[in-house]
Amino acid sequence: MAYKINAADCTGCGACEAECPSRAIRMKGDVYAINPDKCTECAGKFDSPQCVGACPSDCISKL
Amino acid sequence: MRKVAAVAARMPQLSVVGIAGPGDALADWRHTFETFELISRQFPDIKLCLSTNGLALPDHVERIKALKVDHVTITINMVDPAVGEDIYAWVFYDHKRHTGREAARILHERQIEGLRLLVEAGILVKVNSVMIPGINDDHLGTVNEAVRSHGAFLHNVMPMISDPAHGTRFGLEGRRGPTPAALKQLQDQLGGGARLMKHCRQCRADAVGLLGQDLSQDFTMDRVAEMATEDRPDERRLYRELVERERQDRDQAARIAEREIEVAVNAPPLLVAACSRGGGRINQHFGHAREFQLYEVDGNGIRFVGHRRADHYCQGGYGEEDKLEAVVKALDGVSVLLAARIGSCPSDRLKQAGITVVTDHAHDYIETAVAAVYRAHLAAAAPPAPAVARAS
Numbered sequence: 084m085a086y087k088i089n090a091a092d093c094t095g096c097g098a099c100e101a102e103c104p105s106r107a108i109r110m111k112g113d114v115y116a117i118n119p120d121k122c123t124e125c126a127g128k129f130d131s132p133q134c135v136g137a138c139p140s141d142c143i144s145k146l
Numbered sequence: 147m148r149k150v151a152a153v154a155a156r157m158p159q160l161s162v163v164g165i166a167g168p169g170d171a172l173a174d175w176r177h178t179f180e181t182f183e184l185i186s187r188q189f190p191d192i193k194l195c196l197s198t199n200g201l202a203l204p205d206h207v208e209r210i211k212a213l214k215v216d217h218v219t220i221t222i223n224m225v226d227p228a229v230g231e232d233i234y235a236w237v238f239y240d241h242k243r244h245t246g247r248e249a250a251r252i253l254h255e256r257q258i259e260g261l262r263l264l265v266e267a268g269i270l271v272k273v274n275s276v277m278i279p280g281i282n283d284d285h286l287g288t289v290n291e292a293v294r295s296h297g298a299f300l301h302n303v304m305p306m307i308s309d310p311a312h313g314t315r316f317g318l319e320g321r322r323g324p325t326p327a328a329l330k331q332l333q334d335q336l337g338g339g340a341r342l343m344k345h346c347r348q349c350r351a352d353a354v355g356l357l358g359q360d361l362s363q364d365f366t367m368d369r370v371a372e373m374a375t376e377d378r379p380d381e382r383r384l385y386r387e388l389v390e391r392e393r394q395d396r397d398q399a400a401r402i403a404e405r406e407i408e409v410a411v412n413a414p415p416l417l418v419a420a421c422s423r424g425g426g427r428i429n430q431h432f433g434h435a436r437e438f439q440l441y442e443v444d445g446n447g448i449r450f451v452g453h454r455r456a457d458h459y460c461q462g463g464y465g466e467e468d469k470l471e472a473v474v475k476a477l478d479g480v481s482v483l484l485a486a487r488i489g490s491c492p493s494d495r496l497k498q499a500g501i502t503v504v505t506d507h508a509h510d511y512i513e514t515a516v517a518a519v520y521r522a523h524l525a526a527a528a529p530p531a532p533a534v535a536r537a538s
Contacts, residue, residue: 096169101176102238129241136243139169 085119085146086132092142099134099143108134119146147184151375153354153365154189158381162216163189166197167352172206179206182213191379195219197274201237201253203260207267217270219302220257223278225292227251229285233278235315258296265297272300272343277332278316279306279324290336302343303336305329326454327478330440333452344452347437356424358437358453396426396511403517404447413527415444416520419454419477419501420512421485428507428515432488438477441512443520448513474499482519484512 085107088099093114100108100115107121117134125132135143154160163185165171171178182194193216200220210218224230230250237249244252264271273293275286282289290301306323308316324332336342347358355361419438421430437455441448454476456469470492477483483501486508493503507515 094168096167097174097177098169098238101174102241131242133241136241137173137238 084124084126085122086117086124086134086143087119087146088115088117088134088138089142089144090114090116092140094140096139098137098139102133102137104128104133117143147181147188148375149354149365149367149370150185150189150192151377152370152373154192154377154382155373155375157361158378158385159356160192160382161386162193162195164195164197166219170199170201171196172198172202175202175206175209179209179213182215186213189377189379191382193217197221198260199253200257200260201239202256204256204263207260207263207269210264211267211269215269217272217299218264219272219274220261220298221274221276222257222261222289222293223276224250224282224285225254225258225289226285227254229282230254232281258292261293261296261298270300271298272302273298274302274304274346276306277303277324277329279322279328281321283324283328283332286332287336300341300343301336302346303329303333304346304348307348325478326476330452330479344450347453358424392425396513399511400448400513403511403513406517407443407445407448407520409445413445413524415442416482416523417442417451417480418482418484418516418519419480420515421483422512426511426513427509428484428512429486429509432483432485432492432503435485438480438483439512440480441516443516448516470495474501477501482523484515484519 088108095110095114097110097115099117100110103117104125105121105123107118107123108115109118110116132143150163165178165181168174178196182196185192186194194213195217196210196215197219198221200222203218203220223233227247227250230253231247234250234253236243236245237253238244239252239256261271261273273289275282275289277283277286286303290303293301305326306316306321308314308321308323310317310320333342333344345357353360353362354365418441420428420441421432421435422428422439423430435456437453439453440451442451443449456473456476473492474495477496477499480501483496483503484507485503485505487505488503496503502519504515504519507518510518
């Protein structure tokens, strides 16, 4: 149960990191990556995964 | 922070550090404010500024005030959600993605609220608007009125940069940016409203340098890592004192120049382009000019009205001849070009295009030179004055 960032389309803007309630997103080189062990898909906190909604490149999808 | 320290150690001109991204400076507000705190602790004399689309702005006004941010720029491209829905595909607000007119309405309300709260808090607010032909070009007058009534101290209308290679939506759709003439017409129209900014060069958010002289390539993160960072605040102070003296000197020259042309009350204005490396002087060879400063002059005075770029990366073109043709196109509407020097070939081409080239004023202040060419222009255009003044 986790989301992943498609590194090829990530621009490194950091919008996802700022929204993540689980602190599951970190910078990895020039782009961001989601730690699948920490990602909760925002279950119980929000109606929809926050990183997916915030990403301007629409490059976050289900693992 | 490392970059700021490296720039400060090398450039006494450093006076402002701004944060404009990545994406939006307030989307990732934790990093933005943390960086501001580090900078103001180490360089208390350096001004801070912030640039944002305003969506998150109302939530952060208190922090911005506490950090003594000198000024904030909000990009406001519309004040009507019906216009906004053609500009913004969606916004992420209150933990949800909103689309269509609702998205534009939320953004608009947050932008105006943020502007109002900043003005109330006594923080200078500049508004940037991107002119998008066919979308908001007819609407920016309304935007100008709105931001002025809410207390913005400066309004900057800039052309959309549109190139399919940048991958932006409008770029991919083939929507073109405005021509220099269309931009100037709109800026002239808005001139009576909030003070309009004319010196914007649309630098990148991560730019390092001076107006018209981008030094970002000298301060890439790789290079910065090897640079010394010992601070030299005294050099910054001396530089600022020098700038202040030069500014007063130039102001005085401009006042004298304006007095000389006061006589020409009803004569039509003249558009003059100047090649300058800075300091307000005609001190650049035409061939080295990457941009031209435009001045409009008539009996009411001399006004800086903007700049035109000679090397705009969106204009394309290869080889010297193409470059010259791009320059001629950029100088559309200009009657006189002032340069320190110019080669004979470009000089001939400009004359052919109806532009008078003047190099007699090398190293003069621009205003002094503009007043002189205006008087020469009037003398050439007007019939000879009667030799004896008749009493009437």
